[in-house]
Amino acid sequence: MTFVSPARTRRATSSARSDAAIWTRGLTKSYGTRRAVDHLDLQVPRGALSGFVGPNGAGKSSTLRMLLGLIRPSAGRGYVLGRPIGRPDRYLHRVGAMIEGPTFHPGLSARRSLEQLATLRGLGGSGGSARARRTRRVEEVLAQVGLAERADDRFHTYSLGMKQRLGIAAALLPRPSLLILDEPTNGLDPAGIREIRTLLGQLAAGGMTVFVSSHLLTEVEQICDHLVMINAGRMLFQGHVTDLLAAEDPRIHLVPEHDEDARRLAGMINGVGLPVELDLRLGVPDAAGPSTHQPVVTVHGPESLAADLNRMAMGAGISLRSLRTHRPNLEETFLRVTGEIDGDLVSANQLRTVPDGSVPPAGVGLDPAHSRGGAT
Template sequence: MTLTESAPAEASPDGADRAITTSGLAMRFRGGQLAVDHIDLAVPHGSVYGFLGPNGSGKTTTIRMLLGLVHPTAGTFAMLGTDLRALDSVLPRVGALVEGPAFYPFLSGRQNLARCDAADPSADLPTARARIDHALDQVGLLAAADKRYRAYSLGMKQRLGIAAGLLRPRDLMILDEPTNGLDPQGTREIRSLVKQIAADGTTVFVSSHLLAEVEQICSHVGVMSTGRLVFQGPLSELRSRGEPRILIRTTDPPTAAEVLGKLGLADITSTDGQVSAVLGGQPPEKINAELVHAGVPVAGLETARPSLEDLFVELTGEGFDVNG
């Protein structure tokens, strides 16, 4: 029997074409602060779901609730078609990395994984050694397996955290900030690792406060802001949400702004040497003609959709750490 065969054959009980569903999930800290404000997540099976939001927006608390580490104050959730009351039965199918990797500094990478595997009440005993080596190999740590965790670099620690999730076949991987604190090279390694995990059919739920780090790998995104889920859907839907704008470079911004106003364009902003406005379906060539007609010297004209980053700033308000 191979691992592939023993994996649940996509058993999707009623309505469970979703890997994670939460309804009204909320967590209020003892201090009274509402860390997670009644969110309704819908993570489709087989997706790579980017769970985005600034630090402190409730991402980690949500993940802790999903993994049974903290108890929701309200609401409910289901993972892989299993209700939270039977969480212990579904957790073996979920690989997790919560708020950064946490291992014993005095043990080696291999010993740490062996300990995780030993703690698993349903691990397959005869294959333990092979599975541990394989997990280490998948994250590229086989060569450093016998080094103490203490001596690992931050990137190696993150990769070991992911390896712990790969000790057995999983249907869902929950990765909390797997790229946190990594250099661009490390971030790229984690990204390709996540891609590889997803390519094998595992649903990946990955949180990050940096949009740019997960944008390339996500099929779906959920955006958190101060405990609320302010957007959820396919990445393409988020992209199409931004209204195209026209941007005019000119030496006479006031007159250009006046012309745009006459044409009925909204949200006109004028800075030194350029004017921009929401295009609102007007053909740009017509606007150009009007500008020239009004004697505005047009040095350049372009239309552009706002970048995803701009949309995120809009969704999450100020303080979103766009550039790290």
């Protein structure tokens, strides 16, 4: 039995807090009998572009509000930029945030809105040159979010995407070390989403920590290198996006040229110990001609097996109409982890045939030799 001194534990905890932009332990928020956030342990690394995802009502907004000092936790503790969340006055000057969409006076221009906000926040210090410093900072953030040419237009004339960018500009005014954004692409068209995606990537590339909640999982997958996934206020996953996807269920789909070869091919693959499914369902022909659906043999294994499977089919005299690999994306993974689809649909532990196939269950998982491409 190894004894770890309390002093060493405290030093390790202190180091973890200082290394993370956001660090919490047991963070909890209850509203009456409903627990919106349930003992959440966050550790968002500094300099990361981190996605914060979860179904509606998962507790994302409550978590962000606690981190910003807008509401008090019911239990637990947390640190933002190394400072306790119970003292937001010690870190908020280094944090930029946009929660639940930007709101500005509709009759004011973007430039005037930001100038007033900079004055209220006391940016630029005091003295005769303070106003000049604030003006320069306003011009910098307007250019940074691509609104310099529309800076004198009134807020009510802005598109939704421009309003979102102005909200991010306001969050950037204090030159934050940490930027927290709640659904910054909500309601945007594809062009607006691309604009925000590019902007966030540029900010993170400049060394800023960006923590962004979103329900657009394809966007999170494209731009974020770190991910926090919660459901019902509880942590489901935290870490690099690639680590989550690598742990999922990669598949290889094979379609024989001749339908009658599908069962034989599935049996051969099953015989070498690879989890395999055989789908024999045929679509109903229509007036335009026969069904375009062919039997599909699905092998649960890494992409590296594709060449070996192709050689196996060729060796048995089976020609393939198609062979393609499928790596689960974040959306599929999210649906599985949150339990919003039937888990049996993504299980690779047992061979499934439809309708009445006779190929026996594999009974074993993917053999390590085969995972290195050793199928023959």
